[in-house]
Amino acid sequence: MLxxxxxxxxLAIFTVWAISVLAFAIIQLPPGDYVTSYIxxxxxxxxxxxxxxxxxxxxxxxxxQPIYVQYFKWVKLIAWxxxxxxxxxxxxxxxVIGERLWLTIxxxxxxxxLTWALALPIGIYSAVRQYSVGDYLAxxxxxxxxxxxxxxxxxxxxxxxxxxxxxxxxxxxxxxxxDAPWSLARVWDLLKHLPIPALILGLAGxxxxxxxxxxxxxxxLGKPYVVTARSKGLAEARVIVKYPVRVALNPFASTIGxxxxxxxxxxxxxxxxxxxxxxxxxxxxxxxxxxxxxxxxIVLLLGVMTVIGTLVSDILLVWIDPRIRLEDT
Amino acid sequence: MAPVADEQRIFxxxxxxxxxxxxxxxxxxxxxxxxxxxxxxxxxxxxFLAYSDPNASEAxxxxxxxQPIHWFDEGRFRPHVYGLKGARxxxxxxxxxxxDPEQKIPIRFFxxxxxxxxxxxxxxxxxxxxxxxxxxxxxxxxxxxxxxxxRDLWSRLMFGTRISLTIGLLGVTMSLVxxxxxxxxxxxxxxxxxxxxQRVIEILRSIPTIPLWMGLAAALxxxxxxxxxxxxxTIIISLLGWTELARVVRGRFLALREEDFVVxxxxxxxxxxxxxxVHMVPSFMSHIIAATTLALPAMIISETALSxxxxxxxPPAISWGVLxxxxxxxxxVAISPWLMLPAVPVIVAVMAFNxxxxxxxxxxxxxxx
Numbered sequence: 001m002l003x004x005x006x007x008x009x010x011l012a013i014f015t016v017w018a019i020s021v022l023a024f025a026i027i028q029l030p031p032g033d034y035v036t037s038y039i040x041x042x043x044x045x046x047x048x049x050x051x052x053x054x055x056x057x058x059x060x061x062x063x064x065q066p067i068y069v070q071y072f073k074w075v076k077l078i079a080w081x082x083x084x085x086x087x088x089x090x091x092x093x094x095x096v097i098g099e100r101l102w103l104t105i106x107x108x109x110x111x112x113x114l115t116w117a118l119a120l121p122i123g124i125y126s127a128v129r130q131y132s133v134g135d136y137l138a139x140x141x142x143x144x145x146x147x148x149x150x151x152x153x154x155x156x157x158x159x160x161x162x163x164x165x166x167x168x169x170x171x172x173x174x175x176x177x178x179d180a181p182w183s184l185a186r187v188w189d190l191l192k193h194l195p196i197p198a199l200i201l202g203l204a205g206x207x208x209x210x211x212x213x214x215x216x217x218x219x220x221l222g223k224p225y226v227v228t229a230r231s232k233g234l235a236e237a238r239v240i241v242k243y244p245v246r247v248a249l250n251p252f253a254s255t256i257g258x259x260x261x262x263x264x265x266x267x268x269x270x271x272x273x274x275x276x277x278x279x280x281x282x283x284x285x286x287x288x289x290x291x292x293x294x295x296x297x298i299v300l301l302l303g304v305m306t307v308i309g310t311l312v313s314d315i316l317l318v319w320i321d322p323r324i325r326l327e328d329t
Numbered sequence: 330m331a332p333v334a335d336e337q338r339i340f341x342x343x344x345x346x347x348x349x350x351x352x353x354x355x356x357x358x359x360x361x362x363x364x365x366x367x368x369x370x371x372x373x374x375x376x377f378l379a380y381s382d383p384n385a386s387e388a389x390x391x392x393x394x395x396q397p398i399h400w401f402d403e404g405r406f407r408p409h410v411y412g413l414k415g416a417r418x419x420x421x422x423x424x425x426x427x428x429d430p431e432q433k434i435p436i437r438f439f440x441x442x443x444x445x446x447x448x449x450x451x452x453x454x455x456x457x458x459x460x461x462x463x464x465x466x467x468x469x470x471x472x473x474x475x476x477x478x479x480r481d482l483w484s485r486l487m488f489g490t491r492i493s494l495t496i497g498l499l500g501v502t503m504s505l506v507x508x509x510x511x512x513x514x515x516x517x518x519x520x521x522x523x524x525x526x527q528r529v530i531e532i533l534r535s536i537p538t539i540p541l542w543m544g545l546a547a548a549l550x551x552x553x554x555x556x557x558x559x560x561x562x563t564i565i566i567s568l569l570g571w572t573e574l575a576r577v578v579r580g581r582f583l584a585l586r587e588e589d590f591v592v593x594x595x596x597x598x599x600x601x602x603x604x605x606x607v608h609m610v611p612s613f614m615s616h617i618i619a620a621t622t623l624a625l626p627a628m629i630i631s632e633t634a635l636s637x638x639x640x641x642x643x644p645p646a647i648s649w650g651v652l653x654x655x656x657x658x659x660x661x662v663a664i665s666p667w668l669m670l671p672a673v674p675v676i677v678a679v680m681a682f683n684x685x686x687x688x689x690x691x692x693x694x695x696x697x698x
Binding site for chain 2: 011014015018019022023026029030143146147148149151152155156158159162163170258261262264265266268269272273283284287288290295296298299302303306307310
């Protein structure tokens with residue numbers, strides 16, 4: 001078990017490294033270096049950066065030195081919690097991102113939980129009542145979920161909400177609580193706004209998971225041990241839940257690692273359409289304004305967050321499934 | 330046919346024949362195949378199907394609603410549309426259009442229109458439909474309405490289809506090359522190459538891709554031409570899309586490596602290249618085709634999403650994503666819902682490719698089940 005988690009952790013570290021290289025590449029891609037554009041920015045605001053200040057910034061970021069030196073200097077700064085300055089906001093990047101990162105996590109996790117909460121019962125139902133009306137309905141909704149890109153789904157739901165109920169569905173908070181400090185009322189408000197974005201984000205994943213669960217369970221339902229359980233006189237619900245579902249759950253659970261990156265990815269675009277205060281809109285704005293430290297940091301943090309989430313889910317999986325636990329210990 | 334004869338037919342049938350029979354049984358997949366062929370015909374004949382210049386804008390015709398075709402006029406087949414009467418809404422001061430049944434604008438087939446080159450070579454001015462050129466300028470048709478700048482949505486949709494579907498096809502081709510080479514290396518040689526490539530795939534799959542695409546796409550220089558941006562976007566979406574294809578190819582290589590016919594090919598002294606390309610690849614060609622078809626929807630969605638955000642193709646280029654940009658604002662869409670129409674081909678295409686791919690995947694293994 002430890003060996004398995006160890007291997008996962010090593011892979012996670014490599015992934016974080018790969019993400020950091022990519023984020024650094026994104027920061028480096030636009031022409032011109034950071035300090036030059038910083039000086040230009042300050043000059044346009046009417047303040048002057050002295051030569052000494054510019055010089056010390058250049059040394060801090062290793063500008064003019066080979067690219068790998070610059071990369072290491074950047075990593076070193078990040079390790080100290082210094083993500084650089086946002087050009088556009090003229091504030092440290094961490095301040096600009098603020099609670100948006102946490103809200104991104106909240107939305108993603110809510111989508112993940114909803115995916116599971118929906119896919120598990122529906123998948124079981126579809127398999128047990130194969131070819132019933134409910135099964136066909138689930139399959140149909142599933143295909144819609146897979147075929148409609150989530151930002152289009154968000155658009156359609158927003159439109160329907162606007163036309164049918166004359167309500168603006170977007171956002172995570174009511175206007176009066178938008179900038180309020182955290183309180184019980186604000187948390188409750190957030191919970192009330194969560195289901196729609198979570199549903200939109202989770203639908204594609206749910207569709208996929210329903211299909212996986214249905215197929216797995218159908219494979220198991222015909223096996224002799226199910227017949228045995230039934231002939232022992234167990235109640236049907238108990239037969240299903242006690243044996244085949246537990247076996248079918250395993251491949252179902254192992255796909256969680258692929259669902260999370262997908263949801264996080266999707267949350268960026270869906271946030272833009274629904275106007276959620278996550279890092280999505282910030283990332284787009286930063287990229288368009290070529291505010292590269294902000295953009296690079298968001299890409300890095302999103303990646304790291306996903307890797308941690310996947311690692312946690314892997315560990316949970318080991319805990320749930322004894323077969324992985326006992327494998328090559 | 331009698332079952333015996335049927336069985337004999339199966340014994341002598343070639344691999345591709347078996348697959349075709351298997352595929353034919355999958356009704357939805359066949360229908361999807363027809364839809365896909367239709368889409369690509371529209372790609373070829375986009376300028377023929379369009380009836381007005383997709384970039385011709387006219388502020389006077391901003392946000393006109395779609396004009397449905399009426400096929401019969403007083404019991405006779407005479408396709409026409411109703412003219413639109415513009416007026417100011419007395420309360421909101423917005424310009425609104427109402428169909429005017431008095432004014433019938435006849436539709437002509439193979440009508441004269443803007444000049445183009447059919448299939449890129451033959452100069453032509455004929456379009457599938459159109460209106461009499463002599464009529465006054467206000468009497469035109471907008472099958473799907475117009476956008477904010479007064480450009481005809483139907484014509485723009487045709488040209489958007491061309492770009493969106495070819496970008497998907499090109500992107501998937503590039504992914505395919507990467508996937509086959511890397512998946513092949515991984516599956517055929519095994520060992521360290523396999524471990525490294527598998528880990529790289531795992532890493533790539535655990536990174537949220539959209540922020541990365543956005544970062545890369547935003548870094549494209551602003552002064553690039555449409556063509557340059559087009560190819561750059563294709564490369565970006567294919568760079569991250571090859572992993573699934575590589576996985577399929579690797580799986581097939583692993584399955585086939587120890588098969589008798591591969592071992593005997595090696596034993597009679599075939600070179601490695603010959604073993605791979607003459608003996609192994611043809612036997613899993615069908616699997617590759619199926620995996621490629623299943624990879625296409627993701628490409629189409631990626632392009633649409635990027636362009637929708639304004640980071641992919643930029644106007645004057647037209648793609649489904651670019652068209653959907655106009656539908657970003659709910660208030661606009663609530664007043665002019667037809668701006669959301671470009672979502673329909675996206676969804677239909679994605680569904681069709683998915684069903685077709687499913688059918689092909691089942692058919693790729695005609696002996697299974």
